[in-house]
Amino acid sequence: MARVLSLFRPLPLLALVGRRKPALCKMSMDSRAREVFAAAVEAVQPDTVVRQSIERKEDSVIIDGHKFTLKHNLHLVGFGKAVLGMAAEAERIVGDHLVKGVISVPHGIQQTLQQHRKGHLLLKENSRIKVMEGAKHNLPDADAQNAAEGIRQLASELTEKDLLLVLISGGGSALLPAPIPPISLQEKLDVTRKLAAAGATIQELNTVRRALSVLKGGGLAHHAHPAQVVALILSDVIGDPLDLIASGPTVKSKVWPEEVLSILEHYKLLDSLPASVKDVLGRPGPRWKENKDESDSPAHVLNAVIGSNSVALKCAGRRARELGFRPVVLSPGVCGDVKSVSRLYGLLARFASSREEPPPEIAAELLRLGPEVGVETWDLCRTMQVLDEMRTEGWGATCLLAGGEPTVELTGKGRGGRNQELALRVGLELGSLNLPPNGPVFLSGGTDGQDGPTEAAGAITDGGLCDEARSQGLDIDNFLINNDSYTFLSRLSAGKRLLVPGLTCTNVMDVHMLLIPAVPINIK
Numbered sequence: 001m002a003r004v005l006s007l008f009r010p011l012p013l014l015a016l017v018g019r020r021k022p023a024l025c026k027m028s029m030d031s032r033a034r035e036v037f038a039a040a041v042e043a044v045q046p047d048t049v050v051r052q053s054i055e056r057k058e059d060s061v062i063i064d065g066h067k068f069t070l071k072h073n074l075h076l077v078g079f080g081k082a083v084l085g086m087a088a089e090a091e092r093i094v095g096d097h098l099v100k101g102v103i104s105v106p107h108g109i110q111q112t113l114q115q116h117r118k119g120h121l122l123l124k125e126n127s128r129i130k131v132m133e134g135a136k137h138n139l140p141d142a143d144a145q146n147a148a149e150g151i152r153q154l155a156s157e158l159t160e161k162d163l164l165l166v167l168i169s170g171g172g173s174a175l176l177p178a179p180i181p182p183i184s185l186q187e188k189l190d191v192t193r194k195l196a197a198a199g200a201t202i203q204e205l206n207t208v209r210r211a212l213s214v215l216k217g218g219g220l221a222h223h224a225h226p227a228q229v230v231a232l233i234l235s236d237v238i239g240d241p242l243d244l245i246a247s248g249p250t251v252k253s254k255v256w257p258e259e260v261l262s263i264l265e266h267y268k269l270l271d272s273l274p275a276s277v278k279d280v281l282g283r284p285g286p287r288w289k290e291n292k293d294e295s296d297s298p299a300h301v302l303n304a305v306i307g308s309n310s311v312a313l314k315c316a317g318r319r320a321r322e323l324g325f326r327p328v329v330l331s332p333g334v335c336g337d338v339k340s341v342s343r344l345y346g347l348l349a350r351f352a353s354s355r356e357e358p359p360p361e362i363a364a365e366l367l368r369l370g371p372e373v374g375v376e377t378w379d380l381c382r383t384m385q386v387l388d389e390m391r392t393e394g395w396g397a398t399c400l401l402a403g404g405e406p407t408v409e410l411t412g413k414g415r416g417g418r419n420q421e422l423a424l425r426v427g428l429e430l431g432s433l434n435l436p437p438n439g440p441v442f443l444s445g446g447t448d449g450q451d452g453p454t455e456a457a458g459a460i461t462d463g464g465l466c467d468e469a470r471s472q473g474l475d476i477d478n479f480l481i482n483n484d485s486y487t488f489l490s491r492l493s494a495g496k497r498l499l500v501p502g503l504t505c506t507n508v509m510d511v512h513m514l515l516i517p518a519v520p521i522n523i524k
């Protein structure tokens with residue numbers, strides 16, 4: 001291990017890693033974990049990210065370093081779970097330069113926002129933006145298809161004098177269904193639902209969606225041509241790939257039918273494919289007639305990611321520092337099965353809690369595990385270096401932050417979510433380390449405030465989880481086998497370990513947090 005670390009010693013430590021010893025804090029680890037999570041969510045609120053990305057200067061706006069003149073020529077469309085709040089803020093900024101807009105947002109969201117007293121995320125009464133709710137249960141439906149048609153029409157009417165602001169966030173694919181005829185909405189839904197149920201990744205799912213849609217994969221930008229298009233994107237996909245977030249309606253992407261067919265074949269869906277889908281995939285050439293001056297990277301389109309998991313982690317790190325921790329961000333790209341991901345955090349906790357130099361096998365296992373859980377070797381080495389310095393130089397408590405979207409292989413019929421299941425599994429890992437009381441604490445939470453079909457966003461656990469459960473007659477393993485993490489956590493100590501922030505109106509995947517108390521130094 002010492003050799004692995006020494007390779008990286010001469011390099012400067014990255015952002016968020018300062019040498020100042022953080023101040024002591026009297027709050028409990030649990031409360032601090034919740035506060036740091038709240039800071040992560042706050043950083044990516046829809047109104048905040050839009051406010052930070054549009055600079056209004058008299059009769060123009062500056063977005064991502066580009067200046068756009070406003071002459072009562074601005075139109076707005078949007079689709080996604082966070083888009084209502086984004087649109088409300090955009091309208092506040094551009095004022096009456098906004099001519100009209102259409103947004104496609106989740107069913108019931110306006111009422112829910114009212115109930116949660118989030119009026120600032122609602123449009124004003126005389127707004128020029130039409131709100132269309134649809135996609136019940138996150139599935140495309142006739143309401144969402146109507147909204148998509150409204151958006152297509154608005155875009156198609158624009159001229160070269162117009163500016164189209166496109167607001168995009170996670171959930172946008174289901175809220176913008178426009179199947180290429182003769183594919184029906186039901187047929188497209190069947191294909192995507194079967195793919196999702198078979199365990200297809202979001203990359204695979206959206207590659208297929210793009211090929212079957214009039215608006216995805218750059219179709220919306222194509223319809224808006226020759227207007228200037230500016231898309232503001234709140235990313236809910238690892239690595240922030242523009243062509244995949246909400247299936248990239250403003251990102252021109254070529255469809256390779258062979259690629260789509262091989263995905264369908266991999267999930268054994270070729271035989272049940274509707275004739276209409278086969279027909280569309282069998283058509284030669286591009287999906288639409290190219291406009292004369294539309295190149296592969298059209299100059300009339302600007303795509304800007306304005307919020308992401310990295311942004312949330314950065315702000316969480318800032319809050320952690322205020323609360324007395326030394327923050328270190330591992331990676332915003334954690335993925336893979338929750339079992340492997342829990343092992344990752346168990347190993348990191350073991351590494352960080354060693355009183356003496358951690359045995360080299362821990363580092364070796366971490367490096368072996370990295371590719372399985374989407375974490376680069378470099379990020380692991382950098383993080384181990386920080387944890388090692390924390391131990392040898394006595395820098396106090398550490399807050400290790402990461403994000404992403406692990407997966408759960410569902411085998412049972414219980415209620416739960418990937419964050420709650422991960423927190424339970426990390427709790428078991430921490431318990432197996434046999435550390436003294438008040439050891440590391442782990443939090444996992446979905447930034448959208450909902451973990452699977454439950455009202456919790458996630459949970460907070462520590463090494464005492466097992467004993468606590470046993471003393472209350474609860475057997476964690478039985479609940480885990482049945483994917484019943486929510487039932488377990490609701491029963492355990494009256495649900496005190498659950499994280500229930502309520503609707504957050506945003507979504508940049510999940511936040512993971514390992515709080516590691518200062519380790520007594522034991523160095524000769």
Ligand SMILES: Nc1ncnc2c1ncn2[C@@H]1O[C@H](COP(=O)(O)OP(=O)(O)OP(=O)(O)O)[C@@H](O)[C@H]1O
Nearest residue numbers: 171408414415416417418421448450451452453483
């Ligand atoms: N009982 C359960 N235990 C563990 N995980 C579950 C359970 N039921 C569903 N899940 C997981 O929850 C996820 C779906 O939940 P959710 O609706 O939060 O999805 P999401 O991917 O976060 O959606 P979005 O991207 O719209 O936020 C899937 O990964 C699924 O495997």
Ligand SMILES: O=C(O)[C@H](O)CO
Nearest residue numbers: 170171172173245246
């Ligand atoms: O809408 C979608 O396609 C997913 O949320 C990923 O962005």
